[in-house]
Amino acid sequence: MKVLICPDAARASDRVAGMIVERLARAPRTVLGLATGGTMEAVYERLIAAHRAGRVSFAGAQSFNLDEYVGLPPDHPLSYRHYMQAHLFDRVDFAASATHLPLGDAGDPGAEAARYEAAIVAAGDIGLQLLGLGANGHIGFNEPTSSLSSLTRVKTLTRQTREANARFFPDPAQVPRFAITMGIGTILRADEVVLLAMGAGKAEAAARMIEGPLSAACPASALQFHRQATIVLDEAAAARLSLRDYYEDVHPEGGPAPM
Numbered sequence: 053m054k055v056l057i058c059p060d061a062a063r064a065s066d067r068v069a070g071m072i073v074e075r076l077a078r079a080p081r082t083v084l085g086l087a088t089g090g091t092m093e094a095v096y097e098r099l100i101a102a103h104r105a106g107r108v109s110f111a112g113a114q115s116f117n118l119d120e121y122v123g124l125p126p127d128h129p130l131s132y133r134h135y136m137q138a139h140l141f142d143r144v145d146f147a148a149s150a151t152h153l154p155l156g157d158a159g160d161p162g163a164e165a166a167r168y169e170a171a172i173v174a175a176g177d178i179g180l181q182l183l184g185l186g187a188n189g190h191i192g193f194n195e196p197t198s199s200l201s202s203l204t205r206v207k208t209l210t211r212q213t214r215e216a217n218a219r220f221f222p223d224p225a226q227v228p229r230f231a232i233t234m235g236i237g238t239i240l241r242a243d244e245v246v247l248l249a250m251g252a253g254k255a256e257a258a259a260r261m262i263e264g265p266l267s268a269a270c271p272a273s274a275l276q277f278h279r280q281a282t283i284v285l286d287e288a289a290a291a292r293l294s295l296r297d298y299y300e301d302v303h304p305e306g307g308p309a310p311m
């Protein structure tokens with residue numbers, strides 16, 4: 053695991069956006085694994101700016117998002133499909149048919165999950181997987197006690213996750229109870245994984261992910277098994293790391309921003 057501690061949230065977002073720009077410059081046909089949530093908004097803003105400046109193109113790339121709420125159709129303003137269109141897809145040059153999310157309103161969500169997993173495999177698996185971190189240690193919507201070798205499936209959200217995401221909904225009671233999410237096994241098949249976590253609310257989960265035992269109680273700890281996982285944190289999210297001096301010694305200030 054490479055642990056990069058950036059001085060602040062802006063530089064952490066720069067660092068992650070820069071890694072995606074660099075990957076697409078090297079491999080324009082990369083299959084990107086994308087994430088939603090508040091954390092990713094700053095990353096996508098930077099990718100849009102880089103695209104407008106002619107520094108990155110998504111025209112040859114494909115994308116698969118991690119997850120989608122069960123019950124929300126793609127055009128629902130709180131669906132993850134809607135989020136992705138608004139925050140990235142409509143503002144860069146992805147081909148319309150190249151972006152994929154599970155269908156939240158599929159008649160049979162279990163079958164839709166299996167279809168989505170098969171589509172990822174058919175695309176040759178994810179090249180670069182972008183991840184956020186839940187305060188309870190989830191990645192995608194793989195809640196604590198998720199199988200560490202799980203594939204895309206329907207998961208029941210924890211109360212903590214529904215409360216954390218209620219801020220995006222006009223009425224907290226509208227937060228869906230179920231989601232379709234890539235599994236931890238799906239995520240671990242990616243060539244490269246980049247996880248971004250920022251703010252004090254993520255500090256405990258970040259410490260458990262990086263330095264805690266490998267355990268389904270903290271799904272993100274499964275990344276300890278990945279051969280090429282980079283964890284990008286701001287100072288606040290790094291506050292509970294006990295080997296922090298070591299990480300800062302190896303990569304001072306999170307290393308140079310490649311953008």
Ligand code: GLP
Binds near residue numbers: 091092213
């Ligand atoms: C959500 C998403 C995750 C995201 C995480 C953190 O529930 N399913 O993919 O990484 O929780 O979200 P945020 O960035 O808003 O803190």
